[in-house]
Amino acid sequence: MSDTAETGVMVRSPDLPPWYRLVQLEVCGSTNDEAKALAQAGAPEGTLVRARRQEAGRGRRGRGWSSPEGNLYTSLVLRPGVPPVVAAQVSFVAALAVGQTVSDLVPGLARLKWPNDVLVDGAKIAGILLESEPAADGRVDWLVVGVGINVLHHPDAPGYPSCSLLSRGAVSPDPADVLARYAGHFQSWYNRWRAQGFAPVRAAWLNAAHGLGGPLTVRLAGESFAGRFVDLDDDGGLIVETTEGRRRVTAGDVFFG
Template sequence: MRTIKQTGSTNADLLALTKQGVAEGFWLRAEQQSTGRGRLSRHWESPQGNLYCSTLVRLRPHDPSAGTLAFVAAVAVHEAVCLYLPPERVVIKWPNDLLVDGAKLCGMLLERTGDAIVIGIGLNIACHPEGLDRPATSLAASGAGTIEPAYFLETLADIFARWLEIWRVQGLAPIRAQWLKYAHGEGTALRANLPDGTVVEGFFSGIDADGALILRLANGTSHVIHAGDIFLI
C-alpha cells in the first residue's frame, strides 16, 4: 500500500504501474487528485480529506467475468461503510455506486489493461461536492464522525481481499446475493441513459446471473442493460 500527496489520477498511475509488474493486492492512495475521473469520463472532485484509491486484480484463467469485479468492489465498500453507518441507510445502486439516504457517497471506476483490472474508488469521507445533477453526501455529513482515509483504507483492503477470494473460489453467486441484499429494492423506479443515447425507464427487477441490470417496463416486458448511467426516479 502506497500513499502519495497528490496526483492526477490513482487509476492512471496504477494502470502505468501494471506494466512494471505490480502484484495483485497493491493499493495506491492519493490525498488529492487533480484529474480524478468517474464513469463516462466525468470529473471527480478530489479535495483533501476524502478517499481516492485504486487497487489491482490480475485475472486468472478460471476467474469469473472481469466485469463482475464491479460487484465485488461494491459489496466490499458497502461492508466497510456500514462499520460507521446503519446498513439500512446505505444502498448500492447498479452497478457499484453507494448512496446514503438517497445521496451519492461513493463511485467506482474499473479499467483494464491486458490481464490487469484496476479498480478506482472515490469515497466522500470529510466533504462532498455541491451543485451536481444528483444529490451527494459524505460520511461526515451523514453523522459518521471523523474518519482518517488511511485508516478506512486499511480496513477496506482486508474486506476487499476476502470478497475477492469468495469471487474466485465460489463464483459470482454469493457476491450477487450480497449485492441484492443491499441494493435498491425490487420495484424501484429507475432511468437508464444508455451509451447510444437511448433513455429507458422502468422498475428494478434484479440482476441476471452475469450482473446485467433487469428493468421491468410499463408494458410488462423486461429490458436487460449491460452498460449505462442509472438514476433513481
Template sequence: MARLPSGTAIELYESLDSTSLEAKRRAERGVAEPRWIVALAQTAGYGRRGRQWEQSIGDFAGTLLFAPEGASDNLGQLSFIVALALAQSLDEYLHEDQIRLKWPNDVMLNGAKCAGILLENLGQYLAIGIGVNLVNAPKGLAYPTTRLLDFIKDVPTPDSFCARLDHHFWALYRIWRQAGFGEIKERWLERAIGIGTEITVRLPNETLSGIFEGLDDSGALILRSDLGKRMITAGEVFFGPQP
C-alpha cells in the same frame, strides 16, 4: 514498502494527477503483486466516461491494481464485490440500514451518493478506482451527494479506511472465486436501492423506462416494461418517472 494486514502493498502519495492514471503507468511497467495506490490529493481525478471526480483533502481516492483470476468476461462482477466491500466498510461507522447500493457501481448514504467505482481493464491487470466522500460532498451535480462527516465526527483517515476496504474486498473476492457470482449477487440485492420500482435507464443512444426486477447471473440489470424484459449491461439509472 508498506503493507496492509492482508499483505497487499499500499503506496500513499501526498498528490497525484490521478490514482487511476498512476495505475496505468504501473501496469505498463509491470507489477509483481497487488497494490493500492492512494493519493491525499488529485489534480486530474476522473470517474466513469472520463467525468471529473472532485476530491478534497481527507477524502479517499485509491486504485487497487492487480492481476485478477478468472475469465475476463466476468470481471465486471468485481464492481459488485467492491460496492459490497465499501458498504461493509461504512457499516463499521454507521448503521447498515443507512447504506444502499445503486446499480451499477454507486454507494448511497441516506439516499445520496457518497462513493463511486471505476473498473478499467488494463490487459493482464485490472485497475479498480474508488472515490469516497469522507469529508467533502461535491456541489452542483445532477444528483444529491453526501459525506461521512455529516454523520460521524471521527472520520477515518484515507489510509485507515483503505485498510478496512482491503480487508472486506479480499474476503468477498475469495467467495467469488470459490463459489461464483451467486452469493455476491444475493448480498448485493439485499442492499440494493430501487428493486421493484420504476426506473429510467439512459444508454448512449436511447432512454428506457420500466420496473427494476433485479440482476441476471452476469450482473446485468433486468428491466421489465410493456415491451418485455431487457438485460442492460451498462447505463445510468434514475429513479421514478422522468420528464
C-alpha cells in the same frame, strides 16, 4: 495506517493485510492512471495506490471526480486471469466492500446503486471505476479497481445529491482508517468471489440494492426507456421490466424514482 517514509515506493503497510503493497502518494493526476502504469510495468496483484489528493480524478465515462484532501482515493491492481465479462463482476465485489466500510462508520444503511455507486439516504457517498487491459488469450491481463469515498467532504452538484461519512454522522473519520477497513472487506469478498463465483456476490449485492422493485429510467447512448428494476442477472446485468417485456442492461445511466 502510518504513512510510508518513502512516498511513492511500494511497501508493506502494517495496518493492511499482508496481501497488499501500498504506494502512498501526496498528490497525483489520477490514482487509476498511476495504478494502470504500475500494472503495465508488471506490478503484482494487491498493489494499492493511494493519494491524499487528485488533480484529475474521474469517474465513469470520464466524468470529473472532486478530489480535495481529506477523502479517500485509491486504486488496486488485480490479475484475476478471467474473461472481461467475468472481470466486470469485480465492480460488485468492490461495491460490497465499500458498502460494508460505510456501514461500519455511519448509522445510515449503505445501499448499492447499479452499476457502481454507494449511497446513504439516497445520496452518493462513494464511486467505483474499473479499467482493464486484455491479454493475448482473451482474458484480462490486469484489472484496476478505483474507489473514491467521501470521508470529510462531498461535492454540491444540483440534481446529484451527495454526502460524506462526516456529514452522515461518522465521528472524526480518518481516511487511513477507512482504507484499512475497505482493504479488509475487499480482500474477504474478492477471495470469496474467486473461490465461489458470482452467486454469493450477486445475492449479497441484491440484498443491499438501491431501488430494487421500484421504477427507474435507463439512459443509453441512443435511447432512454422506463421500467422497473426487477433483478440482476448471472453476469451482473440489470434486468428491467418494461411494458414490452424484460430488458437486460449492461451499460448506461440509471435514474431511480
